Amino acid sequence: MENTRCFANRFSDYKGALLPEQGAHTIVPIAVATIDKVLQKIPVDLSDCDGGLYDGPAGVAFMLYHVSECPLFSEHRDTYLKTAKHIIDAAAKYADAEPDKNMRAAFLLGGAGIYAVAAMIYKSLGLADFVKPLSKFRSLWEVCAPISFLECGSDELFVGRAGYLCAALVLRQKLGMEILSKDQIKSICQAIIESGRQYAWRKRKPFPLMYSYYGTEYLGAAHGLSSVLQMLLSYQDMLSGAEKDLVWQSVDFLMNQEQNCNWPAELGAIIERENELVHWCHGAPGVAYLFAKAYLISKGPQYLDTCIRSGELVWQKGLLKKGPGICHGMAGSAYVFLLLYRLTGNSKYIYRAQRFAEFLFTKEFKTGSCSLTSVYSLFEGLSGTVCFLVDLLQPDQSEFPLFSVFV
Ligand SMILES: [Zn+2]
Numbered sequence: 001m002e003n004t005r006c007f008a009n010r011f012s013d014y015k016g017a018l019l020p021e022q023g024a025h026t027i028v029p030i031a032v033a034t035i036d037k038v039l040q041k042i043p044v045d046l047s048d049c050d051g052g053l054y055d056g057p058a059g060v061a062f063m064l065y066h067v068s069e070c071p072l073f074s075e076h077r078d079t080y081l082k083t084a085k086h087i088i089d090a091a092a093k094y095a096d097a098e099p100d101k102n103m104r105a106a107f108l109l110g111g112a113g114i115y116a117v118a119a120m121i122y123k124s125l126g127l128a129d130f131v132k133p134l135s136k137f138r139s140l141w142e143v144c145a146p147i148s149f150l151e152c153g154s155d156e157l158f159v160g161r162a163g164y165l166c167a168a169l170v171l172r173q174k175l176g177m178e179i180l181s182k183d184q185i186k187s188i189c190q191a192i193i194e195s196g197r198q199y200a201w202r203k204r205k206p207f208p209l210m211y212s213y214y215g216t217e218y219l220g221a222a223h224g225l226s227s228v229l230q231m232l233l234s235y236q237d238m239l240s241g242a243e244k245d246l247v248w249q250s251v252d253f254l255m256n257q258e259q260n261c262n263w264p265a266e267l268g269a270i271i272e273r274e275n276e277l278v279h280w281c282h283g284a285p286g287v288a289y290l291f292a293k294a295y296l297i298s299k300g301p302q303y304l305d306t307c308i309r310s311g312e313l314v315w316q317k318g319l320l321k322k323g324p325g326i327c328h329g330m331a332g333s334a335y336v337f338l339l340l341y342r343l344t345g346n347s348k349y350i351y352r353a354q355r356f357a358e359f360l361f362t363k364e365f366k367t368g369s370c371s372l373t374s375v376y377s378l379f380e381g382l383s384g385t386v387c388f389l390v391d392l393l394q395p396d397q398s399e400f401p402l403f404s405v406f407v
Contacts, residue, residue: 003274007319007368011355014348022354024072024393030361031389032076035067038376038383039083046090051377052106053113053402054158054327058091059378060084062117062401063386065124070390081125088118092133102150105143107163108379112140113402116167120174134179137171140164141184147191147198153213155192156223157231160213164188165231166403173407186238192228193243196250207253208246210267217267220279221286221403222327225254226263230290233297234407251294254287255306261313263287278317280332280400284310285318288336292343292405304343311340315352319359321369325377326384326401330360334388338398342406350395357392360385 042057053059064084068077095111098104104111115137122130144161148154157163165188168179180188196209203210210217211228218224232239232247239247257263259271265282280286288310295303318333326332334356341349359365375381384401391398399406 003317005275005321006278006317007321007359007364009316009319011359013315014351018347018351019354019358022357022392027357027389027393028072031067031073031386034382034386034389035064035076035080038063038381038386041375042087046087047094049091049094049114051374052091052109052111053117054108054379055374055377055381056091057087057376058114058117060376060383061088061091061121063378063383065117065121066387066401067390068124070394072393073390081121084121085125088114088121092118092136096136101143103159105140105149105164106159107167108158108402110159112137112164112167115140116171119171123175130175134171134175137167138180141180141188145187145191147195153211153223155195155211155228156213156218157221157227158223160228161188161192162228162231165192165235166227169231169234169407170402170404173404182238185235189232189235189238189243192232193239193246196228197246207250209250218265218282219254219257219263219267219287220265220282221289222281224265224282225250225267226287226290227403229254230293230405233290233293234404236297248294251290255291255302258306258309261309276317277328278313278320278333279322279328280335281327284313285332285336288339289400289403289405292339295343296405307340307343311336311349311352318356319365323369323372323380324360324365324382324385325372325380326388327379329380329384330356330365331385331388332400335391335398335400338388338391338395339400339405341395342398350392353388353392353395357389 049056061084064080067073068080091114095114107113115133118133119130144164154160171179200210213223221227262284264271277283288307291303291306314333314336320329323329334353337349337353378384387401
């Protein structure tokens with residue numbers, strides 16, 4: 001039976017040689033042309049910057065920043081950064097005017113992410129003013145510290161505390177300075193852990209930490225357990241011994257929810273083979289980042305094995321029909337190979353990422369994939385694709401956008 005979610009992978013696997021035609025001389029012009037396309041699609045009137053980094057104009061500003069940091073694009077650096085500043089200033093203005101302070105504290109869908117990216121762009125431009133968006137970002141910790149600050153679920157990545165911690169992590173990496181005090185980080189981590197304990201206890205779960213978002217117990221990176229645990233691991237130095245135990249027990253619990261190299265979108269669901277989700281947002285391509293982090297910290301081989309199995313599934317079922325993006329599209333699949341390359345140093349994974357890059361520009365992909373609602377978006381559209389193409393050219397420093405594991 002034909003799979004409705006992905007194209008068949010007819011590529012031969014790695015035989016010891018990379019694809020010379022997927023080098024900088026081809027990829028750089030393709031990336032530049034794709035950026036031009038993105039900039040043509042972005043609204044001229046930026047008074048409405050809804051969608052945050054996920055699918056608002058702010059995500060384009062991040063992409064331009066990311067490209068401008070790559071030496072292969074040095075001749076475009078000034079133009080890209082200038083445009084990035086223009087967009088992020090409009091987005092920050094929009095976030096400033098947001099009446100709901102909880103939305104202002106959201107990472108991928110609201111103000112926190114916008115302020116974080118504004119600080120990065122300002123810093124990159126050498127503007128001392130970067131402290132302004134940074135202090136706005138810092139002031140938001142107070143908003144997300146109360147245990148149930150959001151009714152829909154206070155802990156996930158897009159609007160909750162894991163997102164806030166993720167933004168702080170990326171900021172620390174890009175700015176090279178401490179963003180939050182130890183006490184601030186501890187209090188956020190403790191709120192996440194307490195919230196997860198209370199939920200697991202209330203719902204009589206047989207494991208220590210669980211969360212829900214709009215009533216659904218997601219497991220994947222987008223709104224689920226895996227990215228919450230990933231952030232707790234990223235700050236594990238701030239946790240007590242007992243808190244660390246809870247986190248690692250939960251990591252192992254999630255590892256045991258694997259069904260044939262994949263994870264269901266929701267806790268307890270059974271994966272139907274023909275219809276399974278192999279997305280960053282739901283499934284192995286997103287959960288892999290948690291186990292990558294667990295491996296980097298503990299060196300436990302079972303975590304690396306889990307990542308490798310995820311990569312095999314993505315090679316089989318990752319040529320997605322849902323577009324070129326990073327959330328549930330081709331670039332999101334290909335980023336798993338770049339992650340595996342960084343974990344193992346095995347060039348096979350660069351080769352696989354090159355094949356996925358190649359497929360992105362085939363007629364089969366263009367005619368057979370869903371049409372895009374947001375062409376320029378970072379997570380669903382071409383801005384994420386551009387980030388991937390740039391990272392393919394510098395695989396040693398590649399990272400899924402705004403989702404750092406190697407820090
Ligand atoms: Zn998605």
